[in-house]
Amino acid sequence: MLAAGETPEFLGPIVALLVSAGLIGALFVRIRVVPIVGFLLAGVLLGPHQLGLIADEAAVHDAADIGVMLLLFTIGAEFSVERLSRIKRFVLGGGTVQVVLTTAVVTGLFSLFGQDWRIGVFTGFLVALSSTAIVLKVIAAKGATQEPVGQAAVGTLIFQDLAIIVMVLLIPVLGGESEGGALGIARALGTAALVLTAVLVVARKVMPPLLERVARLCSPEVFLLTIVAIALGVAYVTSLAGISEALGAFLAGMVLSESRHSAHALSEIMPLQMIFSAVFFVSIGMLLDVGALADLWWLVLLAAAAVVAIKVVTAYTAVAVLRVGAPTAMGAAFLLAQIGEFSFVLQQVGSDYGLSPAGLGAEGDQLLVAVTVLLMAATPALGALGGALARRLPERAAPAPAGGDGSEPSGDTRDRVLLSGWGPVSKNLGHYLKVNDIPVTVTTLNPDLAAEAEAFGHTVVRGEASKAGVLHEVDMERVKLIVIAENSAEEATHLAHVLHGVAPGVPIVVRPTDAPDVPGLYEAEVERVVDTHRAVTEPLGRTVLDLLKIDHVDMGRPNPTAVDAFRPDPDTDCAHTETIRPVLPKSAGCTECLRQGRRDWIHLRLCTSCGFVGCCDDSPGRHADLHADRFGHPIARSVEPGETWAWCYLDAVVLASADTPAERP
Known part of the structure; x- marks a missing residue:
């Protein structure tokens, strides 16, 4: 306990970190640069080599590790096993060629200058890895996740993350420690494979029923704690087998992606992930000692240019051999033209065995940090350059992947109405809209109500409509009208503000469960407010159809929500x-x-x-x-x-x- 008026030592640095990261990040957003660059710059300024405002570097790096694990967990949750199988040629084909070719080129160059081949291979490992965190952020900002260039880049990144296991196991051999030799490496790889298989099997058996039970509690707090426990717990178990914690978190996310609660989980964990990820990028910037490299700026620029040239050529070759077309290969190549965050993991392991980047010792470590920070910051610009060059190249139809065309499964692509919540009013309104052949998407936190809405033939996204992850899953581009009919006036006002911010051009109809706060709702830019006392299904349904400019049909038809039990006359002359x-x-x-x-x-x-x-x-x-x-x-x-x-x-x-x-x- 602190005495009155006593300030905790950790509070000042944390405030400095968050305020500077927020301000610099906001500035970069204003000038249309991804905020990650701002976070890196904030780390450079706050680090011990510049202003020195953060003394406890270990705490920052611990928080950064959590950020990486949560980031990879959310990536895995958005990247289902089914989707991974559709881009397996990018993972197994493009990823393999890119890593092997980059390592070979770097090793060859070092051998030409008389360096030991082991130094070349170690440096090649460091250069071969790209930044999963940076690239995925850039791809998401461009909306290119489902495009061929995005799939090619993500597939290559996944292989790189898997290749880290082998690289870590090979570093002792490169460092001259031959104990165990090939047998030891084979044994370690076998152990890693067994652990990964066990984690996947157990997680797929345990996670769905566990999440189902937790979701039935309808408690966002308990659900969030469960998701974080799963992400960090699986990461911890895999780390015990010598496997990257980040890869373990990624696998946990992939298992979660197969659950029907994945959108709900993402919506809950995303704010936490954003904060810790920002800390991670700040921590990378803190490693840079600008003063130590002041006289070697030319070497930093030369090394950065060499890395870009090598990675563009090798990544372009790796993607091009898959015959996906030159524009896709060019766009992916420039997106991958930086050094990744996991290179620091390899660098730390290598230092225990006397290895350093380019064999330069402490100067090599700083050179790695400088080039990495510089290229991470330049990734958005490199991605834009790659896109511009790709548009100048001739298009060529690419053959479909073995598992399909690489696109998402096609569903009902018609415009639809979004119902926030599922209750008596939404149920009747859903029936009315179905009578009029209008597709409906329902968001609800309650698993039982979600199952009921699905039974009525509606598309259901599990989670609260106020969460960004849930709205992303809804596909708001196809929503032409939003109805809030199962919330109080206060809740509806808050929800309307959120929805209007995400989809400003979509009309919102509110039928509150209590007396409507009409001025407050219209201040939230609600299109129509339906009074509870007159909100029987027909008037609410007519209001919806009027806004959609659709003629309604008579509801005196079969009611899909009511059981029909026909009893024939016992004297009827029928044998069936x-x-x-x-x-x-x-x-x-x-x-x-x-x-x-x-x-x-x-x-x-x-x-x-x-x-x-x-x-x-x-x-x-x-x-x-x-x-x-x-x-x-x-x-x-x-x-x-x-x-x-x-x-x-x-x-x-x-x-x-x-x-x-x-x-x-």
Whole structure:
């Protein structure tokens, strides 16, 4: 405990770090430069070699390590096993060629100048690695994650991160320590493979049910703690086997990506990841001693130019051999033309065995830091240069990857309505919109409600609509209207502010669960406010359709939220009544007509075996009859207003209802 008026020693440096990083980062954003460059510069200024405002470097570097692990965890969570399999040729083909070729070129150059080949290989390892953190930030800022150039760069980066395991195991051999030799390396690689396999298997078995239980608590705090524990816990377990903690965190994220709670997890952990990642970039800048290199500035520039030249050539060759086209290869090559953060991990391991960058000792260490910081800062400009050169190169169609075309799976790409929350009002509104053939996306934190919304045929994103990660998963570009109908007026006002900031041109309709604060909601730029007392489904639905400029259809159709239990008259002359069972209508109109985008049915019939809704024989599609013939479901009942009969296609007889007998007209 601190005495009154006593200031903790750590508080001043932390405040200096956060304030300077925030101010410099904001300045760089204003001049349209990624804030990472500002964080690096803040580290240079605050470090012990310049202003010296941060004395406890160890604490900063510990926080930076957490930042790297959380960063790789979020990358893994956005990069599912399925998506990884679609770019496996970039990982296994391009990544292998790039790492091996870069190491070989650097080793060859050092051998030409009379250096020991071991120094060349070690330096080649350092140069071969690119900055996963920087490149992914630049790709995301350009919106190129799903483009071929982004996939090529990310695939190569993933292989580099995997190659670190082998590089760390080879460093003792390069340092002259031959104990164990090839057998020791093989044993270490085998152990690493077993541990990675065990982690993946256990995580895939344990993580989904664990996250499901935690999500049911509907507590963001508990969910966030669970996600952080998983990320750091898996990283710790893998580190015990001599595997990079960052790679372990990446694997944990990849396992999480297979869970339906991945978007929710990302939305919760992202603010924490951003803070620690900023600390990481500051810590890299702190390593630079500008004074020590004042007389060697020419060497720094020469080394930086050499690194760019080598990495552009080798990365271009690695991607080009995959026959993806010169523009893609050129864009990816310049994105990868820097030295990565994990090179410092190798440099520290190498120093324990008497190895240093270029064999220059302490000067080599500082040269590595200077070139790394310089090229990290220049990455956005290098990426822009690569893009400009790529546009000058001739386009050529690239062959599809073995696992597909490399694009995301195609789904319903129509414009849609976003419902924030799932409750009684949203459920009825969702049915009304489905009647009118309007796709709906639902966001909800509750797993049970999410499963219910999915059962009704809606797209569901698990998480709160106020979180950036959740909105990214929603694909806001396709959202044409937002409805907030399950929140109080105060909550709706806050949510409307957030949504308007993300999608300023999308109208927002609010139906608060309590008395509406109309001035406050309109101040949040809400398009329409529907009073609770008059917010039955029909008026709210009409409001939505009016804003979408769509003519509504009658809701007097099958209700997909209500079970239909037709009971035939016991005296009916039909031998197939045993096929009749309670069913949930699959749609509010002809299921097949709606799938085809048409509404030209005349009358509707409901299959009493499965709930399929089909159009009658007088309709152009005759889908009720076709369904009965295809699936062997003989009986369908009329769902027209006032009609209670059913028809058996096999016996060609009318079945009257036991509740309200009626003749077929």
